[in-house]
Amino acid sequence: MAEAGPVLDVRNLTMDFGGLRAIDSVSLDIMPGEIVALIGPNGAGKTTFFNCVTGLYTPTSGEILLSARGQRKRLNGLKPNHITALGMARTFQNIRLFPHMTVLENVMIGRHCRTRSSIFGAIFRPPATRQEEAESIEISYGLLKEVGLTALVDETANNLPYGAQRRLEIARAMATEPALLLLDEPAAGMNPSETRELQALILRLREKHDLSILLIEHDMKLVMSLSDRVCVLEYGTQIAQSTPEEVSRDPRVIKAYLGEEADA
Amino acid sequence: MQGLKKSLLTAVWFMFLTFPIMVIRVNTIEKTIVWRWENLALVGISVFLLSYVWRFLMSRRERGNKQNAFATDDRAQAFRALIEDRRIRYSLIAAFAIFVGVFPFLFSMYQVNIMISALIYIMLGLGLNIVVGLAGLLDLGFVAFYAVGAYAYALLNLHFGLGFWAVLPMAAVLGAFVGILLGFPVLRLRGDYLAIVTLGFGEIIRLVLENWGTFTRGPSGISNIPRPDLFGLEFGLQGRIIYMYYVVLALVLFTIAVVTRLKYSRIGRAWMALREDEIACQAMGIDKTQTKLMAFSLGATWAAMAGVVFAAKTSFINPASFTFLESAMILSIVVLGGMGSTVGVILGALILILLPEYLRAFAEYRMIVFGAIMVLFMVFRPQGLIRDRRLKRRFHPAESSKGAEAVPTGEGMARGAGSHG
Numbered sequence: 304m305a306e307a308g309p310v311l312d313v314r315n316l317t318m319d320f321g322g323l324r325a326i327d328s329v330s331l332d333i334m335p336g337e338i339v340a341l342i343g344p345n346g347a348g349k350t351t352f353f354n355c356v357t358g359l360y361t362p363t364s365g366e367i368l369l370s371a372r373g374q375r376k377r378l379n380g381l382k383p384n385h386i387t388a389l390g391m392a393r394t395f396q397n398i399r400l401f402p403h404m405t406v407l408e409n410v411m412i413g414r415h416c417r418t419r420s421s422i423f424g425a426i427f428r429p430p431a432t433r434q435e436e437a438e439s440i441e442i443s444y445g446l447l448k449e450v451g452l453t454a455l456v457d458e459t460a461n462n463l464p465y466g467a468q469r470r471l472e473i474a475r476a477m478a479t480e481p482a483l484l485l486l487d488e489p490a491a492g493m494n495p496s497e498t499r500e501l502q503a504l505i506l507r508l509r510e511k512h513d514l515s516i517l518l519i520e521h522d523m524k525l526v527m528s529l530s531d532r533v534c535v536l537e538y539g540t541q542i543a544q545s546t547p548e549e550v551s552r553d554p555r556v557i558k559a560y561l562g563e564e565a566d567a
Numbered sequence: 568m569q570g571l572k573k574s575l576l577t578a579v580w581f582m583f584l585t586f587p588i589m590v591i592r593v594n595t596i597e598k599t600i601v602w603r604w605e606n607l608a609l610v611g612i613s614v615f616l617l618s619y620v621w622r623f624l625m626s627r628r629e630r631g632n633k634q635n636a637f638a639t640d641d642r643a644q645a646f647r648a649l650i651e652d653r654r655i656r657y658s659l660i661a662a663f664a665i666f667v668g669v670f671p672f673l674f675s676m677y678q679v680n681i682m683i684s685a686l687i688y689i690m691l692g693l694g695l696n697i698v699v700g701l702a703g704l705l706d707l708g709f710v711a712f713y714a715v716g717a718y719a720y721a722l723l724n725l726h727f728g729l730g731f732w733a734v735l736p737m738a739a740v741l742g743a744f745v746g747i748l749l750g751f752p753v754l755r756l757r758g759d760y761l762a763i764v765t766l767g768f769g770e771i772i773r774l775v776l777e778n779w780g781t782f783t784r785g786p787s788g789i790s791n792i793p794r795p796d797l798f799g800l801e802f803g804l805q806g807r808i809i810y811m812y813y814v815v816l817a818l819v820l821f822t823i824a825v826v827t828r829l830k831y832s833r834i835g836r837a838w839m840a841l842r843e844d845e846i847a848c849q850a851m852g853i854d855k856t857q858t859k860l861m862a863f864s865l866g867a868t869w870a871a872m873a874g875v876v877f878a879a880k881t882s883f884i885n886p887a888s889f890t891f892l893e894s895a896m897i898l899s900i901v902v903l904g905g906m907g908s909t910v911g912v913i914l915g916a917l918i919l920i921l922l923p924e925y926l927r928a929f930a931e932y933r934m935i936v937f938g939a940i941m942v943l944f945m946v947f948r949p950q951g952l953i954r955d956r957r958l959k960r961r962f963h964p965a966e967s968s969k970g971a972e973a974v975p976t977g978e979g980m981a982r983g984a985g986s987h988g
């Protein structure tokens with residue numbers, strides 16, 4: 304995208320759960336093509352931030368703006384499916400695949416918001432529907448190829464090994480054609496070689512799909528080598544936001560992490 | 568040994584607990600007490616046996632689970648391989664098709680009538696399967712839409728003289744409409760709450776039919792509903808039953824075709840995703856409300872069409888035909904057959920409708936037997952008779968040189984019906 308503005312622009316986002324302020328006036332913007340990491344100890348509010356941005360939670364206050372697919376929209380109050388259609392997709396910290404559907408079908412679900420065929424299309428199968436379906440299959444298969452899961456297309460998702468499930472979630476999110484991809488601890492539970500592959504995959508995806516990425520991750524090596532910018536949360540407040548090098552030298556960040564002993 | 572002891576203990580407990588009601592009988596007039604010791608023995612023995620059998624089944628089940636998921640899998644796979652062998656499969660299907668096709672000429676009209684009922688229940692089961700099996704919405708008021716269809720035909724015929732073929736599509740549209748109307752307020756609810764509210768709706772519709780006498784003729788019902796006609800041709804009584812059989816058979820085939828296509832479509836996948844994980848489903852861009860509403864109203868459409876057929880078949884309807892028991896029956900068909908599986912639902916309907924007809928001797932115990940079957944199924948085969956299987960697509964990795972590689976073979980979605988139920 305040629306436009307200069309940020310893809311995602313979050314201003315003073317606050318989220319209360321009853322008396323608990325899970326996020327306290329956090330601001331964050333992500334430029335096109337940028338990879339931003341969101342880090343912080345467990346319970347800092349990172350997943351909650353994702354849930355607010357993707358419409359699963361309604362934030363208490365603050366502004367969320369998304370510029371994708373040629374339009375700029377305020378996301379506050381929109382339904383999650385609407386937000387996804389606008390060009391933002393995510394994965395989940397505790398994997399949420401559709402366990403009894405095949406790997407291919409899981410990815411094809413991601414195509415739902417980019418396809419049109421109705422009940423009548425399903426029943427009468429006019430050429431337009433057939434073509435759309437064939438395209439869906441082709442695109443989904445292509446994505447499975449990118450994440451290296453073609454050998455498992457017909458397997459049901461619950462039969463996949465852990466690392467493969469994480470990659471399938473990424474492929475499914477990519478099928479919605481996002482401009483911004485949110486990854487919630489994608490390397491959790493992966494071994495070092497899987498993590499390296501994941502890193503290469505994230506970079507490849509950004510390259511190929513003009514993607515901006517917001518990433519929650521505890522693996523500091525991954526964070527440091529991947530991200531252009533790092534945002535650090537502690538108890539819902541932002542304690543730092545800058546380049547990986549600066550953040551890793553920031554005394555407040557070091558303290559937050561030493562206090563928690565770099566939770567994994 | 569351990570099991571024997573436990574069962575014995577259970578039996579003693581039950582004997583003790585039921586002692587006051589089963590054994591002692593106070594005769595207040597003669598002021599005597601009758602000790603019915605034989606009852607005590609009866610309770611003891613039957614509880615002991617039941618408990619022992621139950622324990623035995625449970626332990627077998629557990630052993631089965633632990634030890635050989637593989638052995639049974641192998642057997643199932645060998646069986647599948649047999650079924651999937653084209654020649655065997657097609658000859659089986661052909662034999663079955665011929666049998667179904669000539670059925671009315673082989674059996675008495677009584678049997679044909681029973682089979683028509685079974686076919687109607689297959690339609691209902693397949694309709695409910697969309698709602699419960701695919702979309703995962705537990706709907707206990709399905710019978711309401713069945714009633715809507717039946718009354719639509721009865722009343723339109725009574726007041727306007729409309730025939731079966733004219734009303735069928737009208738009822739389908741009406742069913743979809745009523746489905747949306749009722750679905751709108753209730754689909755925010757989930758699981759048990761949805762079940763209870765739909766149950767309530769079902770009863771409300773029945774009560775309206777019962778009490779709005781001027782419109783529906785109340786509990787006395789509507790009679791003389793005509794059977795379907797064929798371009799005004801007149802058949803004899805027997806001819807009409809046979810014709811009816813083929814009409815329903817055609818509708819069932821139509822239903823199977825539609826359901827199969829839906830299942831492997833964009834919409835069908837969305838339903839399943841919704842069933843599997845609502846949150847992920849929304850996050851992937853699927854409109855939850857709209858998708859649920861579609862499933863609900865499509866199920867209603869089928870129920871309404873089945874209702875028209877039912878009214879035409881019995882030629883008399885009253886609200887008593889649309890009680891909660893009917894909903895429970897249809898749900899049992901879906902659960903017993905295997906949620907989401909077309910073949911399963913057909914089997915379930917045939918078993919649950921035909922068995923009681925041919926085992927008239929047990930008619931009084933029907934509900935007990937039903938309950939027992941359901942409980943046993945929940946314990947030992949929660950996935951139903953036929954486990955729903957996802958369609959495999961076979962890819963040719965041969966020409967994977969660049970962009971447009973791997974094309975699924977013709978085995979694709981269009982022919983899912985046969986083997987993948």
Ligand SMILES: Nc1ncnc2c1ncn2[C@@H]1O[C@H](COP(=O)(O)OP(=O)(O)O)[C@@H](O)[C@H]1O
Nearest residue numbers: 320323325343344345346347348349350351352
């Ligand atoms: N739905 C919810 N209701 C109440 N409290 C919540 C909810 N979701 C998260 N929280 C709380 O918000 C805080 C941040 O949680 P979370 O965003 O999951 O942290 P993390 O940074 O580890 O992802 C935690 O204290 C958590 O208990």
Ligand SMILES: [Mg+2]
Nearest residue numbers: 349350351396
């Ligand atoms: Mg988290």
